[in-house]
Amino acid sequence: MRIGYGWDSHEFKPGIPLRIGGIEIPHPRGLSGHSDGDVLLHAVTDALLGAVAAGDIGAYFPPSDPKWKGADSVIFVREALHQVHRAGYTIANLDSTLILAEPRIGPYSRKIQEHVAELLDIAPSAVGVKAKTPEGMGTDNAAIAQVVVLLVRNEGRELAELEALEQELEGVGTGGILKRGRN
Ligand SMILES: [Zn+2]
Numbered sequence: 001m002r003i004g005y006g007w008d009s010h011e012f013k014p015g016i017p018l019r020i021g022g023i024e025i026p027h028p029r030g031l032s033g034h035s036d037g038d039v040l041l042h043a044v045t046d047a048l049l050g051a052v053a054a055g056d057i058g059a060y061f062p063p064s065d066p067k068w069k070g071a072d073s074v075i076f077v078r079e080a081l082h083q084v085h086r087a088g089y090t091i092a093n094l095d096s097t098l099i100l101a102e103p104r105i106g107p108y109s110r111k112i113q114e115h116v117a118e119l120l121d122i123a124p125s126a127v128g129v130k131a132k133t134p135e136g137m138g139t140d141n142a143a144i145a146q147v148v149v150l151l152v153r154n155e156g157r158e159l160a161e162l163e164a165l166e167q168e169l170e171g172v173g174t175g176g177i178l179k180r181g182r183n
Helices: 039-051 074-086 106-120 159-169
Strands: 002-014 018-020 023-025 029-031 089-099 127-132 142-153
Touching: 002 039, 018 029, 023 106, 039 074, 039 089, 039 106, 039 142, 074 089, 074 106, 074 159, 089 106, 106 127
Parallel strands: 089 127
Antiparallel strands: 002 029, 002 142, 018 023, 089 142
């Protein structure tokens, strides 16, 4: 078994879409910064990479590279999942906490849970999505995500089989408002 932990934060900026866990949430402000600013998917990516000691998101997708400006963060999760499979593991479960003043995540948490589960090819019951407001932290203009993941040895599933599965997951979209896989 392996455990992984990921943390990320992004600042709110007016007039850009808010995407959390690959789900677009109606809000006047979105998260700026690396790629589409999807704070949850970035923390998921780092948790997966960390669990197999395969570096971090910035090593694969440097924020300084204009190629990743506005990129769909699903691409990062896919790469991390690939590293997990290559290392001989699959995901047992994942838990996350979002810390943001607004909007309220409650009405979207199930959608986020189901979408993250779909991206990772695990059951929604293996994905925890919790949200809190940042009481006394002074981070009201930021969204923070923390993620832990547990991996188990991938018994009996060959890498080729898992890679075929990754190909299938390529079809799992996010709403398609952003360009994907640009080169
Ligand atoms: Zn990020």
